[in-house]
Amino acid sequence: MSLIRRISHISANIRQFSSALYITGDKASSNFVILLPHIDFEERMENKAELEENIKLRQKHISLDKYWKHWGFYKHLLEKMEILNATKTVINEHISELIKDAEKNKEEIEKLQLHAKQMKLHYKNLKEFSYPVEEVAALNALSIPNILDKRTPDTEKEIIYNCLEKPSEKARSHFEIATSSNLLYYLNPTFLVLQNDAAFFEHSLINYFYDSLLNYSYVPTVNSSFARSIIVEGCCTDYLNPKEVFTVFENDTKYSTAKLHFVGNSSLYSFMAYFAKFSIQPNYFPIKFFTSGKQYHPLEENNTERTLFNLNQYSTVDVFSITKNNEADTEAVFQDLIKIIKTLYDSLGFHYQLAYLPANRLRNYETLRLSIQMFSSHLQDYVEVGNVSLCGDYLSKRLLVTYNEEKVRKYPNIIYGSVINVQKVLGCVLEYNDLSRK
Known part of the structure; x- marks a missing residue:
């Protein structure tokens, strides 16, 4: 040819x-x-x-x-x-x-x-x-995905920690409980307002995680709620797919790369937007940031059921850490974060578990995903209420986050996660409390 x-x-x-x-x-x-x-x-x-x-x-x-x-x-x-x-x-x-x-x-x-x-x-x-x-x-x-951590299971999730016993009885739907108790105003998955005790729960839970992370030497940040297409694609999301990300600005060309996306200030995109094409001084490592705010994304699936487990917007607390491209340094920050998560969730007094998710449930940028799961007594299944991802240097290479060591350009390792999703935790807690009243 x-x-x-x-x-x-x-x-x-x-x-x-x-x-x-x-x-x-x-x-x-x-x-x-x-x-x-x-x-x-x-x-x-x-x-x-x-x-x-x-x-x-x-x-x-x-x-x-x-x-x-x-x-x-x-x-x-x-x-x-x-x-x-x-x-x-x-x-x-x-x-x-x-x-x-x-x-x-x-x-x-x-x-x-x-x-x-x-x-x-x-x-x-x-x-x-x-x-x-x-x-x-x-x-x-x-398009080739990140390497897999040796701890990532092949096919089934691996539970590494359990707190308290799993409820055995079936509860009413959390949405039914919340509606009858006047805890929320729901118009659709995009427009939901927590009210009365539920609003107080959201405020208190976020403040608890916020203050605790401050005590553990994490630094709070205020991020943008918007990100450009280059950041979205850099984080392995198809910026043209309306099922993956919200687009709020379209210019004259349908396939233009100059789009603006509504992602929320508490998201991976907002952190990576700050660090893209950024050279970090080596003496600043490890960098440990966190933020509280909103995440916005299209529905995970077509589901007409009214639920707090499938919304367009969530209130979350996110952590974002950067370490040198050194396995020992990254693992130390990761294990420290797991200890923090155990301390915070143990004190809530509800059953939950920590699990490593199998390879087929990882995003392209993830090498290992720790899933924080609470039990829905109505669904009789676990719901992910938080997560932490080891990303290695995959995102750093895509969006040019660098540092220089001995005159050599290197790409740092990144750890990112939403350590708590308030609406999903609220749903599980409402169902748990419903059982307690029986």
């Missing part, structure tokens, strides 16, 4: 929309390029068997052989362009020498000038054709 035909074949498979995270040179004039993510595809492919097992456990439909073929073709084009550029430079240098005696070397100079012109045109055409190949190769590489 000819070079141009191969390029055209790959170009035909490109998605209609443009990536907000990886913008090729041909689109740079119409898009403001904030950063170019670090791609470590070749490094990841050094242990192909492990990567294939990772993809299999996560149940992702990714063909590494196909991705590697596209990547190899892109690298081949780069090599050809380098050769053309180097050849053109040599020709120009030779012309500069010959031009010293222009009359004598007139014929040879004209031949070389024609050759240089052809080389320049060939380079220009090849570069234009290379952009779609580059986009496919880069986006393929960026």
